[in-house]
Amino acid sequence: MEQHYSSDLFEHAVDEFSKLPGIGRKTALRMVLHVLRMDVNSVDAMTGAISRLRHDVKYCRVCHNISDVDVCQICSNPLRDSSTVCVVENIQDVMAIEATGQYRGLYHVLGGVISPVDGLGPSDLEIQSLVDRVGAGGVSEVILALGSTMEGDTTSFFISRKLARFDGLRLTMLARGLSVNDELQYTDEVTLGRSITNRVEFRVEM
Amino acid sequence: MEQHYSSDLFEHAVDEFSKLPGIGRKTALRMVLHVLRMDVNSVDAMTGAISRLRHDVKYCRVCHNISDVDVCQICSNPLRDSSTVCVVENIQDVMAIEATGQYRGLYHVLGGVISPVDGLGPSDLEIQSLVDRVGAGGVSEVILALGSTMEGDTTSFFISRKLARFDGLRLTMLARGLSVNDELQYTDEVTLGRSITNRVEFRVEM
Numbered sequence: 001m002e003q004h005y006s007s008d009l010f011e012h013a014v015d016e017f018s019k020l021p022g023i024g025r026k027t028a029l030r031m032v033l034h035v036l037r038m039d040v041n042s043v044d045a046m047t048g049a050i051s052r053l054r055h056d057v058k059y060c061r062v063c064h065n066i067s068d069v070d071v072c073q074i075c076s077n078p079l080r081d082s083s084t085v086c087v088v089e090n091i092q093d094v095m096a097i098e099a100t101g102q103y104r105g106l107y108h109v110l111g112g113v114i115s116p117v118d119g120l121g122p123s124d125l126e127i128q129s130l131v132d133r134v135g136a137g138g139v140s141e142v143i144l145a146l147g148s149t150m151e152g153d154t155t156s157f158f159i160s161r162k163l164a165r166f167d168g169l170r171l172t173m174l175a176r177g178l179s180v181n182d183e184l185q186y187t188d189e190v191t192l193g194r195s196i197t198n199r200v201e202f203r204v205e206m
Numbered sequence: 207m208e209q210h211y212s213s214d215l216f217e218h219a220v221d222e223f224s225k226l227p228g229i230g231r232k233t234a235l236r237m238v239l240h241v242l243r244m245d246v247n248s249v250d251a252m253t254g255a256i257s258r259l260r261h262d263v264k265y266c267r268v269c270h271n272i273s274d275v276d277v278c279q280i281c282s283n284p285l286r287d288s289s290t291v292c293v294v295e296n297i298q299d300v301m302a303i304e305a306t307g308q309y310r311g312l313y314h315v316l317g318g319v320i321s322p323v324d325g326l327g328p329s330d331l332e333i334q335s336l337v338d339r340v341g342a343g344g345v346s347e348v349i350l351a352l353g354s355t356m357e358g359d360t361t362s363f364f365i366s367r368k369l370a371r372f373d374g375l376r377l378t379m380l381a382r383g384l385s386v387n388d389e390l391q392y393t394d395e396v397t398l399g400r401s402i403t404n405r406v407e408f409r410v411e412m
Binding site: 005006007008009010012013015016017019020021022027029030031032033034035036038040042043044045046047048049050051052053054055056057060065066067068072073074091092094095 | 211212213214215216218219221222223225226227228233235236237238239240241242244246248249250251252253254255256257258259260261262263266271272273274278279280297298300301
């Protein structure tokens with residue numbers, strides 16, 4: 001389906017849009033035709049925003065979340081509970097938890113999980129900076145909010161060992177069990193087995 | 207689902223990607239995360255291609271197809287048959303016909319079809335330039351390759367009247383009938399009715 005257009009500018013723009021994730025040449029073509037109809041200022045705003053994102057983006061010195069400034073809006077917000085630190089794999093996880101509106105503490109973005117297959121060891125992740133951060137004081141709880149995968153569990157275990165020397169530090173993890181609206185018959189047996197073993201007192205959810 | 211990110215640069219980039227056709231905020235977010243992982247040169251190549259497309263694009267002086275130069279690659283190609291001009295609505299139609307590999311003549315891009323509802327009259331389209339082009343000589347056939355819609359038919363009729371004064375000019379239109387792989391029972395009755403009325407001699411297709 002490689003197609004030759006009558007304009008190299010056109011061709012290059014289709015090529016570039018095609019490099020975006022999930023964008024095939026048909027969709028890229030539609031985008032290019034759209035750009036041709038946009039007014040020049042809007043196109044400049046778009047290319048400027050994409051360019052600045054890549055050139056000027058920073059990562060928070062404290063939590064390593066994406067930020068425009070040295071210390072991100074979450075870390076520098078006095079209304080947030082700085083005694084609780086939620087450890088996550090990446091910035092998407094921060095967004096996902098923020099979107100719930102249920103968490104008022106701070107974050108610590110590891111930048112990945114321990115995965116020998118991908119060549120990712122503890123020293124490639126922001127684990128030492130987490131230990132230093134807890135060591136500096138003021139943190140009473142660390143939530144290990146990593147995925148329930150083998151790599152996530154390995155990383156949680158590794159971090160828990162590193163933090164074991166801090167007396168009185170509470171280490172927690174995300175609750176595991178049925179998802180909202182799960183039906184028992186369609187739940188995988190490992191999840192269901194764990195949910196029975198780790199059953200909790202009945203309460204009416206808000 | 208409006209979400210607040212910890213970076214305005216990030217937020218703006220998501221906003222801008224969301225303006226592209228068919229791109230929601232979730233996909234825009236995925237694109238932004240992808241851009242963050244791209245190397246700087248690739249991002250510059252992308253924004254540069256989009257920017258140049260909009261700033262530097264030209265339209266062919268002869269056929270009004272998109273072009274990087276004054277006269278497009280199709281019009282200036284000596285191997286193409288300059289005696290046949292195919293009239294189409296827009297540049298996508300040129301691409302669609304080029305993609306078939308079945309046509310070796312030239313094009314004339316109207317820039318739309320006559321549509322009173324959209325406020326588009328004959329003077330908004332490249333119709334006079336088509337008449338002038340035919341009047342200049344060297345054209346023996348004009349193919350009216352517009353969509354089989356009311357607007358397309360109206361425009362074809364209007365153009366055919368304008369070109370009627372050129373003796374010996376052959377006016378043709380695209381064949382209409384069943385599409386490839388159409389089953390009779392699922393074909394709309396207007397198409398089927400016309401296909402019976404305008405039936406042609408049986409031949410084995412290549």
